[in-house]
Amino acid sequence: MSHPESSTPIVRCEVDFTQRTEYHHGMEAIKAAHKLLAEATFTPTLPDKGYTNRTLYVNVGTREIMEKPVTQQMKDIFLGGRGFGLWHLWNAVTPATRWNDPANEIIISPGPVSGTTQYAGSGKSLVVTLSPQTDIPIDSNVGGYFGPLLKFSGFDALELQGKADQDVILFIDGQKGVIRIEAAPLEPVDSHVLAEVLTRMYAEDDADRVNISVVSTGAGADHSLIGMLNFSWWDHRRGCVRLKQAGRGGIGTVFRDKRIRALVCRGPVVKGGLNNPADPETIARTGIKFHKEMRANDDSQCKMRRNGTAHIVEIMDAYDLLPTHNFQYGSHPDTHRIASPVWQARCTQETVDGCWYGCSMACAKGADGLVLKTGPYKGHTVTVDGPEYENAAGLGSNSGVFDPDDLLELNFYCDTYGICTITWGTLTAFVMECYQRGILNLERTGGLDLTWGNAAADLEMMHQMARGEGFGLIAGQGIHKMKAIFEARGWGDPKLMADIGMECKGLEYSQYMSKESLAQQGGYALTNKGPQHDEAWLIFMDMVNKQLPTFEDKAEALYYFPLFRTWFGLNGFCKLPWNDVVPSDNASTSEPAKVPEHVQNYVDVFSATTGIRIDKDELIHQSAKVYNFQRIFNIRMGKGTRSFDIPPYRSVGPVTREEYESRAERYDKQMMEEIGVDPAGRTTDEKIAITRDHRMKRYNSLVDAVYLRRGWTPDGVPTLARIQELGLDAFPEVVEIVKNHGG
């Protein structure tokens, strides 16, 4: 599908990127109201070969503060990051634990490589908790400085457990070796205010602000199941805090349920080498090689430094992959209004935007000078982080919103209210389609006209949710629970809602159309945590390149890529420098899709950091241990088997007549050539049924092939042989779970 480009020239916005509404007035009174509830001291230490070899446990309910050793087994099996998070969570909860029990934990772990300043994209943290949306572990990979500063203070992970009886702030001072739990009764609620106030409050002087990172959420997390966490860093060029999001699965909701208002870490002054790697020369050499490649190739490839991930908006549209009107369609005539030239003009280009030191990809763009039109900050001038592709697609095309300023305002409020932009985009698309089909109406929404593209109603629904009232409160429950609420009220056909509600395992889909890529249907629904594209993005390989013609080919891709990408989250790497730029000779390698030179870079940087020599096969083996452990964790929590890997039909094929008829030529051709049925003379309903039957059979054959390749039973349980191969039989409960489920 292609559409004529807009003839409107893109005008560069002339915005002073240092100007915005400031919020630190009255800070002294806020600080004076703090009350010390608990304090502990520790000896700050720097990592040795990427590990500090201890973690920090804080129970905000009992106010216990404790150091724990990192064992050799933890490193050998779980590596760090998401692996450490899952291991701590496993030990903290039982199969009966739910997200809002005090036993549930939030674990933040940066991983052994995180904090490296020489190789691009090496400052991520992983956050793990039991999700209020899915009741299984959720993991989220997030930038900002908190994780690296935590490690440089002396801890490989932070475990948060318990529930406080009042709003608290946890302060970790990695310069002075002090940890404090403070009652914080007067703090502002929303992240863009709170992070600024706390950064200024805990910094000892202006120069110290870069050493502070705040983890916070906002009012949305108090009243919904879709809360996220904002991780801050001080942007000294702009003179403000910036935020990166641990978005998926409701981690912010758990945070507020524990009555944590914020985490503040004050780390040491960051410089190269704080990670004390085993072989600093190799890291420096590999980093410089990548920086040169970035400088040479970015302008002719993805232009990440100018556009960030939003560079693919118009590309997704061109390939009929941009979700539009709740994933009904893959393109829209107005896409040019939210395409990358618009964001290039709207985002400040006169500054470098990395979410950790040394990232030459620097894609963390900021749109400055937005004057808000609605909500509690109406009239304020703010900086919006992004928008990233997911936000442009989810808050934009998928809900029919094509006005860039509306989209930025939605993005801003999602961030400051502490709710996941991807989830909000997908659930708004769902309720708008419910409105289109009469499942919802003005009376049922309490007066919200949720017509496609009505950004004012979309924003009002979000403000309602943040205030804890009206239809916004229902929307904030997420699609899975909304379907049950609508059904209980007799508002619509449950089968239709099951088909068009784009969630799996309780989590909303991220923003890619998977209808024409069987591999991506699996790439979404066969994920451990729910349908997020960060395990596997196979649409081009499968649908466009036709590189995965057989079930076995697709299964191989769904074996390799999820394991490869899991590894980023074990170490604290960002995924983007892997394949949003490629070496000039990448095309002449045997497997260009894997970007072999970059894979070798990762092998080299890991080996040079930890002193543990690995190769690209060992990298996959490291991931497989954690990936299979997470699968077994899901089974332990009562999910994780085949029936939970079934996608909503909207992600597999056309649900409605309009959808079928909009691409009738494509579907009719497939019916003739792939199914062997002549579509001539058949009604659209008959053709939809035939297509559905074929596609669901095909999906099930894919699941069989993937489970086999992963070493799982036909019910999706890792076999005993597979867990022995991975060393997971060291844990008796793992063995028991597998045996009890026929593994």
Next chain:
Amino acid sequence: MITVNGDKAAWSPGMSVQDVLRARNFKFPLLVIKVDGALVQPRDYAATPVPDGAVVEVIHLMSGG
């Protein structure tokens, strides 16, 4: 006729790699293109002819979140 990523496609005299990309609306910047097995560099897309009966592979790499 030519074959593009396994699909039959119309051929016309003087057709270049650039023409194939335009005809298929292939706009993605990270491509690996081979014509009858021979790699074509991005700078040569416009100047590289695609002969009748050619097998063209336009491999899209991945990018994005």
